[in-house]
Amino acid sequence: MTWSPYYRGDGVRRDVELPEAPPWRKFPRHSQHEQFQPPPGLVEAVNAAVRLRRPLLLRGPAGFGKSTVVEQVAHELDLGPVLRWHITSRSTLRDALYRYDALGRIHAQNLRLARSDSGGDTTEDRDDIADYLQFGPLGTALVPTPSGKPRALLVDEIDKSDLDLPSDLLDVLERGQFEIPELARHAKREIAVRLWDSDDRTHVVNGRISCHEFPFIVLTSNGERDFPEAFLRRCIRFTMPAPTPEMLHRIIDAHLGSGANHDGSALVIEFIERLHRGERLAIDQLLNAVYLLAEQDVPDSGHLRDLLLRELTNG
Structure with a gap:
C-alpha cells in the first residue's frame, strides 16, 4: 500500500475513503486463537493446569499475549465462549461470584406499594428475587454446563486487585463452590439465576453452587507485585520468556x-x-x-x- 495522509491539519473537508483496519483492530473483536504463537514451555504449562484442574498464573510484560492464551485453549478444547473478569482496585470476590441489586429491589417494592396505596392495578407486579440476581464471571465459570465440560475464565491483570483479593480467592479455588446467602435464607428452595453476559439461567438449590468440572482459569500478572504463598501453591505458574x-x-x-x-x-x-x-x-x-x-x-x-x-x- 501507499501511504496517504488522511488527516492533513488544514481544516478542509474532504471525501476521504479510510483504509481497511489492521487485522487485530477489526470490530466486532474476534478471537486471536489462530494468530497466537505459544512460546516454548507454555504448552506444557497449559496441559499441566488442565490435567491437575489448577488455575494457570501467567506472568510477563504487558502486550506479550498472556490474555490470548485462554482464547486458544478454549477454542482447541471446545470450552465455549471465554468468560472475562477484568480486575481493578475495586474488584471484590462477591462481585465476581454473583451480584444482587438490593437497592433496585427495594425501589421496585416502594413503587408497588405506592401504586397499591393510590388504588392502581398491581396484578402484574411481582417481587421475584431472581429479577435482581446475576452470576458474576467467576460464579458463572463454576456453574455446571449442559455438556459437562468445564468453562474457560480469564482473570485479567490480577496485579491491580486489592491486597486481600488473592487470599479471598483461596477457598473458591480449592473447593470449587460457594453460597449465595440471599438465596440460602429465601423461602423458595430453587431459584433460576441469570448467567454472566447471557440471558441463560441456571437453577440454584438452597443457595449453593458446586462445580462438576473445575473451570480452566488463566490469571494474568504483569509482575508488578508478589502474591501469598498459599495462593501461588494453588496455581500452575509460567513466566512468558523474552x-x-x-x-x-x-x-x-x-x-x-x-x-x-x-x-x-x-x-x-x-x-x-x-x-x-x-x-x-x-x-x-x-x-x-x-x-x-x-x-x-x-x-x-x-x-x-x-x-x-x-x-x-x-x-
Whole structure:
C-alpha cells in the first residue's frame, strides 16, 4: 500500500475513503486463537493446569499475549465462549461470584406499594428475587454446563486487585463452590439465576453452587507485585520468556502473512535490542510499526517509527 495522509491539519473537508483496519483492530473483536504463537514451555504449562484442574498464573510484560492464551485453549478444547473478569482496585470476590441489586429491589417494592396505596392495578407486579440476581464471571465459570465440560475464565491483570483479593480467592479455588446467602435464607428452595453476559439461567438449590468440572482459569500478572504463598501453591505458574527474533517473525507472519511487503527484520532486531537494554515495549507496538512502515512513500519514517515504538512509560 501507499501511504496517504488522511488527516492533513488544514481544516478542509474532504471525501476521504479510510483504509481497511489492521487485522487485530477489526470490530466486532474476534478471537486471536489462530494468530497466537505459544512460546516454548507454555504448552506444557497449559496441559499441566488442565490435567491437575489448577488455575494457570501467567506472568510477563504487558502486550506479550498472556490474555490470548485462554482464547486458544478454549477454542482447541471446545470450552465455549471465554468468560472475562477484568480486575481493578475495586474488584471484590462477591462481585465476581454473583451480584444482587438490593437497592433496585427495594425501589421496585416502594413503587408497588405506592401504586397499591393510590388504588392502581398491581396484578402484574411481582417481587421475584431472581429479577435482581446475576452470576458474576467467576460464579458463572463454576456453574455446571449442559455438556459437562468445564468453562474457560480469564482473570485479567490480577496485579491491580486489592491486597486481600488473592487470599479471598483461596477457598473458591480449592473447593470449587460457594453460597449465595440471599438465596440460602429465601423461602423458595430453587431459584433460576441469570448467567454472566447471557440471558441463560441456571437453577440454584438452597443457595449453593458446586462445580462438576473445575473451570480452566488463566490469571494474568504483569509482575508488578508478589502474591501469598498459599495462593501461588494453588496455581500452575509460567513466566512468558523474552521473545527471540524467530518468535517475533512467527507472530508477524501469523498476523500479517509471510509476504515480502511485511518484512520487519530491521524492526525486529531493534525491538530485541531495546528489550535487552531494559526498555518496556509490547509486541503489538512492533506489529503496528511493521504494518505501517511497510507502506510505500511513508514521510519521515524515522519519526513514525519512534512514535510507534515509544517506550511504555508515563513520559
